[in-house]
Amino acid sequence: MNIVNILEEIEKVDGEIYERLSPRRAAMKDFFNVGKKISLAALPLALGSMFQKAYGQSNPTNVNEVLNFALTLEYLEYHFYNHALTNSTIAFPTPASNAAITTIRNHELAHVNLLKGALGAAAVTPFVDADFDFTGAATFGTAFADVFSNYATFLKVATAFEDTGVRAYKGQAPVLKGMPVLTTALQIHSVEARHASHLRQMAAAAGLPLKPWISNITNGNDTGISQVDAVYAGEQNTMIAGVEITGINGTAVTKTQAAESFDEFLTGSAVKTIANIFIKTRKLS
Amino acid sequence: MENLNEKEQDVMLKESSILDAKLERRSFLQFAGAGAAIVALTAAGCRKDRPITPASGVTLDFKDDFGVLNYAYALEQLEAAFYVQVASAPPSAFTQVQKNYFQDVQFHEIAHREFFKKALGTAAIGSLSVDFSSIDFTSATSVLAAAQAFEDLGVAAYNGAGVRLKDTGYLVIAGQIVSVEARHAAWVRDQISNGTFADLASLSALGADNANGLDGALTPDKVLAIAGKYVKTKINVINL
Numbered sequence: 149m150n151i152v153n154i155l156e157e158i159e160k161v162d163g164e165i166y167e168r169l170s171p172r173r174a175a176m177k178d179f180f181n182v183g184k185k186i187s188l189a190a191l192p193l194a195l196g197s198m199f200q201k202a203y204g205q206s207n208p209t210n211v212n213e214v215l216n217f218a219l220t221l222e223y224l225e226y227h228f229y230n231h232a233l234t235n236s237t238i239a240f241p242t243p244a245s246n247a248a249i250t251t252i253r254n255h256e257l258a259h260v261n262l263l264k265g266a267l268g269a270a271a272v273t274p275f276v277d278a279d280f281d282f283t284g285a286a287t288f289g290t291a292f293a294d295v296f297s298n299y300a301t302f303l304k305v306a307t308a309f310e311d312t313g314v315r316a317y318k319g320q321a322p323v324l325k326g327m328p329v330l331t332t333a334l335q336i337h338s339v340e341a342r343h344a345s346h347l348r349q350m351a352a353a354a355g356l357p358l359k360p361w362i363s364n365i366t367n368g369n370d371t372g373i374s375q376v377d378a379v380y381a382g383e384q385n386t387m388i389a390g391v392e393i394t395g396i397n398g399t400a401v402t403k404t405q406a407a408e409s410f411d412e413f414l415t416g417s418a419v420k421t422i423a424n425i426f427i428k429t430r431k432l433s
Numbered sequence: 434m435e436n437l438n439e440k441e442q443d444v445m446l447k448e449s450s451i452l453d454a455k456l457e458r459r460s461f462l463q464f465a466g467a468g469a470a471i472v473a474l475t476a477a478g479c480r481k482d483r484p485i486t487p488a489s490g491v492t493l494d495f496k497d498d499f500g501v502l503n504y505a506y507a508l509e510q511l512e513a514a515f516y517v518q519v520a521s522a523p524p525s526a527f528t529q530v531q532k533n534y535f536q537d538v539q540f541h542e543i544a545h546r547e548f549f550k551k552a553l554g555t556a557a558i559g560s561l562s563v564d565f566s567s568i569d570f571t572s573a574t575s576v577l578a579a580a581q582a583f584e585d586l587g588v589a590a591y592n593g594a595g596v597r598l599k600d601t602g603y604l605v606i607a608g609q610i611v612s613v614e615a616r617h618a619a620w621v622r623d624q625i626s627n628g629t630f631a632d633l634a635s636l637s638a639l640g641a642d643n644a645n646g647l648d649g650a651l652t653p654d655k656v657l658a659i660a661g662k663y664v665k666t667k668i669n670v671i672n673l
Binding site: 244255317327334335339342343359388396400401 | 540598627650
């Protein structure tokens with residue numbers, strides 16, 4: 149197998165892969181020095197440990213881990229919207245915009261309660277508002293400082309949260325494969341996608357050039373907000389399971405439509421990195 | 434015995450596709466994750482026992498993933514046919530933005546349909562004949578109502594069928610499609626009545642659960658019963 153090809157593929161979704169993977173690392177040396185063919189069974193382990201070292205975070209591997217991971221994201225979203233509705237100076241331009249955020253907040257609360265109930269004693273200690281910094285100041289400085297006073301900033305962060313949530317659930321589906329709980333996760337996943345679609349429409353109404361679906365741009369980030377590049381990394385992909393969607397089977401599907409027509413997933417590690425920007429205490433590891 | 438041979442063939446195919454170096458990102462990231470280690474196989478040509486399509490229609494055999502993928506292919510055929518008709522002569526009441534977005538949606542559905550066609554290869558069911566006589570394509574109200582019905586049903590269909598998939602790659606792809614359908618559904622709903630993008634209470638017939646914030650999810654038999662109104666071709670379902 150060709151490790152360089154793989155690294156090139158990863159580079160498309162993570163531009164910093166080469167900084168993360170210094171060739172001096174033992175993991176990499178081991179990898180390049182494998183003389184014999186790596187067996188199918190060992191390959192995921194070898195690659196997995198290499199990337200675990202590179203990214204320093206792990207993916208959830210079992211149902212409870214996935215559900216707690218999802219629960220943490222739902223806490224983040226719930227507190228974000230609740231803060232906007234109950235403890236902010238955001239001037240919602242219309243009753244409809246306030247009602248939409250209320251609808252979304254209520255869904256996130258329902259998701260929190262559902263996941264909490266499903267996990268029972270295994271549920272993480274509840275996150276409270278004070279656990280979060282919704283401006284992400286430690287990473288973003290003052291870029292989102294007015295998230296709870298400026299409607300446009302609020303919409304930018306909200307859209308990024310929802311689009312992240314959609315990608316996060318998608319990425320965890322394989323762990324739940326074949327289980328009844330997968331259906332529940334998918335039912336949450338598509339609700340988050342509905343939220344994302346509406347928030348993008350709200351953002352468009354507020355002057356941001358967004359479609360309800362994630363459109364195509366070189367780095368995948370159609371919002372033009374560089375701070376959230378990681379949320380959209382790889383969304384420019386038009387190759388699904390080795391099949392190029394642009395112009396597929398002689399149709400007139402454009403590159404833009406091809407990128408729009410399939411949303412991409414994010415790994416647990418990538419989602420944790422994004423979420424941790426907004427989590428002050430008890431960061432995800 | 435044949436099953437064993439098939440399994441062996443599968444493993445060999447997977448090995449060769451891994452060792453042939455051209456690993457696509459999706460499969461690769463599944464390797465990087467600590468769990469799944471299955472490469473999505475698009476080679477559908479390794480089935481020797483394809484059901485013979487009866488002259489009276491198509492058969493969806495749910496005994497394996499190909500049945501689920503053909504089911505998705507059938508629904509995408511239906512959606513694409515609908516949007517092609519809408520986009521070719523949109524209701525005069527549509528705004529330019531609505532016309533543009535319906536154009537987008539049309540090509541998203543065509544992309545989905547053609548992906549399944551290509552991925553299934555010789556295992557793909559034939560083309561379905563549609564019956565849109567209940568839709569008034571000159572009326573924005575009628576078109577939007579039909580679009581909402583199609584999108585909400587599509588979301589419930591994918592949500593309900595995901596659990597049947599055995600292959601991780603296909604499961605991820607189903608997830609990649611369903612969120613786009615949900616984005617469509619929300620947008621269409623907002624065109625009809627702004628703010629109804631995720632009105633889960635109105636989706637209870639599709640299996641949604643408003644109290645728990647859950648979208649629709651239906652088993653294939655229920656979805657096909659609803660979709661039947663728009664399909665002329667007889668769809669036989671076996672091994673559900």
